[in-house]
Amino acid sequence: MAKARIRVALIDDHPIFRSGVRGLLGETAGIEVVGEASDGRHALDLVGRTLPDVVVMDITMTGMSGLAVARALRQAGSAVYIVFLTVNEDLAFVDEALTAGAQGYVLKRSAGASLLEAIEAVVSGGRYIDNEMRSPPSLPGRTEAGPPVPHAGEEGGLTVREREVLRLIALGMTMKEVSLAISISVASVDTYKIRGCKKLGLRSRASIVRYALGQGWLETESKRHPSDRPSSVM
Structure with a gap:
């Protein structure tokens, strides 16, 4: 008998991420992603x-917080099962999350390496806390696709064009859509993709997405306000 698919709902107010x-x-x-929402009320x-x-x-969203x-x-x-995917690295948020009823806590910057593990862990009846919240950073590991887990800012010698092509591919664009978005030929898109993937040791679209998540390419930067502290989150 085939294993049932895990149905996931995705809630985040940053559409690119x-x-x-x-x-x-x-x-x-x-x-299977069964639906998305951009805020807590929806x-x-x-x-x-x-x-x-x-x-x-x-955790931090307009209108109604994740907590x-x-x-x-x-x-x-x-x-x-609830897995928080957040930029909040304050340990107080982990306590708040678990108290609110979550089973998982993953940092956005390590989502490419940790989110799938977190989903599998909570569905199996366990809890998952991002390793960065549990212990000091360890030596770089390896993703499922083989290359080292990236650290923010380390882009493997990519050119600006290679980076942009990989970022757009990570967003789910086809080669033709990337071509139209940055006004170059499909053949050139393919060339930049191949060069970028070779530099980074990436071998699939999933590995490109994991790398992009780890680099923060898909995350809209936002500054935290004092009201985002655990004591004042709804």
């Missing part, structure tokens, strides 16, 4: 309509 995560999950056998409706197994969600969504789901009796 959300697109990258959707691409990563969409390239993964056994996982998240509750989405979960009610799609009945996912796992909610992957940011408030988690509490509301638990109060409503939902048994959905």
